[in-house]
Amino acid sequence: MPDVPESAWSFDARRSVRLGRILLACVLLVQAVLSLRLRGTAFEDEALYIASGHYELANLLHGTPLPVDFNGYFSGYPKLYPVLAAVVDTHFGLTGVRVVSLAFMLGTTGLLYATTQRMFNVRAALGAAALFSVVQSTVFLGYFATFDAPALFLLSLSAWVVVRTGRTHTLAVLLAAPPAVLAFGTKYASGLFLPTLVLLAVITAYRHRGWRALARGVVLGIGCAVLLGAGSLVTGHIGGISQTTTNRAHGTDTAMQMLRDCANWGGLLALAAVGGSIAYGMRARMGEMPWVGSATPGPLRRISLGVVLTGSTLLAPLYQIHLGTETSLFKHVGFGLLFAAPMAGLGLARLVGPHFRNPQLGIMLYVGTLTFGMVQAHDEYSFPDSTNMVAYMRTVVNDKGTYLAEESEVPAYYLQDVTTWNQWQNTFNLDYDAKDGKHYSGPAAFHAAVMDGRYNAIVLRGGVTPDNDQAVMDALKGNPHYRLVAVLPFTTTIGSGDYRIWVKQ
Incomplete structure (x- = not known):
C-alpha cells in the first residue's frame, strides 16, 4: 500500500493548487488597487532616472554626448532601467513608466507565491503573497518609477530558480546567476542579498544531497562572480557604487530611530516570519492527520532556513545604521521582507492552525498589515504637486x-x-x-x-x-x-x- 498523504492544504492536491491560484489572483488584484490609488506628479528620483534615460538612449543610438556622467553617481547602472523607462516614457509618459513598476511588483508577488509553494505548501504560499503584497514598500514601489521594482523582481526570479532547481543537477543553479547579477546592476543595494541566494541554494538542496549541497552554493557564487567580472569589464568604472552604496556619506540618523521606523514599515510581517521560523524549527509539519507519518526535513535544515530568510530583514537596516542615514530605507526594507515572506506565510498558516481552526487570527494579521501598509504608502507618496x-x-x-x-x-x-x-x-x-x-x-x-x-x-x-x-x-x-x-x-x-x-x- 502506498503512503497516505496528509489531507487538506498540507498536501498540494490539484484542487488546492487551483484554488490557491484563484486566491492569488485576488491578492494581486488588491495589491494593484492599493498601488494605483497613489497619485502625484513626478518625484525627484523618478524625474532624474527617466530624464537620464533619454540622454542615455540618445547616446546608445546616435552617439550623442551625455550632459553629465550619470554612471558616476547613480545607485544603478544608467544604461539598464533608465533606458527602459525612457522608452516607455516616450510612448506612454510617466503613468506608463509607473505601470511598468506595477507589473514588476505584481510579478515579484507571483514569484514569491511560487517559491513558497515549492518550499512549503499552497497555504503558506498564499500567506506569504498576501502579507508581502500589502506592506508599505510593496504598495509604494508598485507605482514608483525607480530602480527598485525591477531589482526586486529580478531577486525574486533568482530565488525562484534557486528553489526550483533544488533537486536537479548542480549546474542547473547557474540559471539563477544572470537575474541575480542583473538585479545588482539594476540597483547596487541588491548586492546585500546575493549571499542570501547562495545560502538558499545550499539549504534547499541539503535535504536531498546532504553536505554535497555545498557545491550548489559554490557554483552559484562562482557564476555570479564571473558575470560580475564580465560586467565590470564591459561597463568600466562605476563610481555610483561607491558614492551611493559602499562609501555613502555618513548621516546623523540614530540607530533607534531607524529600527523604530523599520518596525513600523514591516514589523508585522517580520514578527510573523520569526514566529514561522520558530514553529518550523520545532516541528516540520502541522499535522492535520497526526497519525500519518512521512519524511520531513531535518532540524538543521529547518532552523537554517528560518535564520537565513528571516535574518535577511536585518541586512538593509543594519547597513544603513552603519552609515547613519535613513535615506531610502523605507524602500530598502522591502528587499529583506521579500526573503522573510516565505517564513511569514508559514507563520500565518501555523497561526490559523490545522483545519483552519483559528481563521480570525490570520485575518487580524492580514488586516493589520494591510492597514499599516496602505496608510504608510499614502503618506510616503505625498509629493509636492509641481x-x-x-x-x-x-x-x-x-x-x-x-x-x-x-x-x-x-x-x-x-x-x-x-x-x-x-x-x-x-x-x-x-x-x-x-x-x-x-x-x-x-x-x-x-x-x-x-x-x-x-x-x-x-x-x-x-x-x-x-x-x-x-x-x-x-x-x-x-x-x-x-x-x-x-x-x-x-x-x-x-x-x-x-x-x-x-x-x-
Whole structure:
C-alpha cells in the first residue's frame, strides 16, 4: 500500500493548487488597487532616472554626448532601467513608466507565491503573497518609477530558480546567476542579498544531497562572480557604487530611530516570519492527520532556513545604521521582507492552525498589515504637486538660460522639450568662481552666484536643502537682479508649502 498523504492544504492536491491560484489572483488584484490609488506628479528620483534615460538612449543610438556622467553617481547602472523607462516614457509618459513598476511588483508577488509553494505548501504560499503584497514598500514601489521594482523582481526570479532547481543537477543553479547579477546592476543595494541566494541554494538542496549541497552554493557564487567580472569589464568604472552604496556619506540618523521606523514599515510581517521560523524549527509539519507519518526535513535544515530568510530583514537596516542615514530605507526594507515572506506565510498558516481552526487570527494579521501598509504608502507618496510650478516655468524658460531649482530634476524632466539638462542647477551642492575672482563652495557659492545674477530664474520650496536655501534667500533680499513673480501653494501629508519663483530683471 502506498503512503497516505496528509489531507487538506498540507498536501498540494490539484484542487488546492487551483484554488490557491484563484486566491492569488485576488491578492494581486488588491495589491494593484492599493498601488494605483497613489497619485502625484513626478518625484525627484523618478524625474532624474527617466530624464537620464533619454540622454542615455540618445547616446546608445546616435552617439550623442551625455550632459553629465550619470554612471558616476547613480545607485544603478544608467544604461539598464533608465533606458527602459525612457522608452516607455516616450510612448506612454510617466503613468506608463509607473505601470511598468506595477507589473514588476505584481510579478515579484507571483514569484514569491511560487517559491513558497515549492518550499512549503499552497497555504503558506498564499500567506506569504498576501502579507508581502500589502506592506508599505510593496504598495509604494508598485507605482514608483525607480530602480527598485525591477531589482526586486529580478531577486525574486533568482530565488525562484534557486528553489526550483533544488533537486536537479548542480549546474542547473547557474540559471539563477544572470537575474541575480542583473538585479545588482539594476540597483547596487541588491548586492546585500546575493549571499542570501547562495545560502538558499545550499539549504534547499541539503535535504536531498546532504553536505554535497555545498557545491550548489559554490557554483552559484562562482557564476555570479564571473558575470560580475564580465560586467565590470564591459561597463568600466562605476563610481555610483561607491558614492551611493559602499562609501555613502555618513548621516546623523540614530540607530533607534531607524529600527523604530523599520518596525513600523514591516514589523508585522517580520514578527510573523520569526514566529514561522520558530514553529518550523520545532516541528516540520502541522499535522492535520497526526497519525500519518512521512519524511520531513531535518532540524538543521529547518532552523537554517528560518535564520537565513528571516535574518535577511536585518541586512538593509543594519547597513544603513552603519552609515547613519535613513535615506531610502523605507524602500530598502522591502528587499529583506521579500526573503522573510516565505517564513511569514508559514507563520500565518501555523497561526490559523490545522483545519483552519483559528481563521480570525490570520485575518487580524492580514488586516493589520494591510492597514499599516496602505496608510504608510499614502503618506510616503505625498509629493509636492509641481503642476502649476512647471506650467509657470514653461512661460519663463528658453534654450539659452540658466536656472536654479531646489529639485531641478523635476522641471528639467517636464521641460526637456525646451531646455537641456545642463541649463539646470539644483541646490544640493555648488562650486562657483565669482565675479570678484574668489572661489566659493557650499552655501557661500549659492550666495555669491545669486548676488552675481548668474541665474535667469530661481525656484525654491524649502525643506530639502535648508542651509543652501537660506543662503539663496539672503542673497535675494534687496537684490536688484531679481523680482518675485509667483507664489504657488501646495499641500502634502506633512503640511502646506509653496513654490516661490524669482525671475531675473
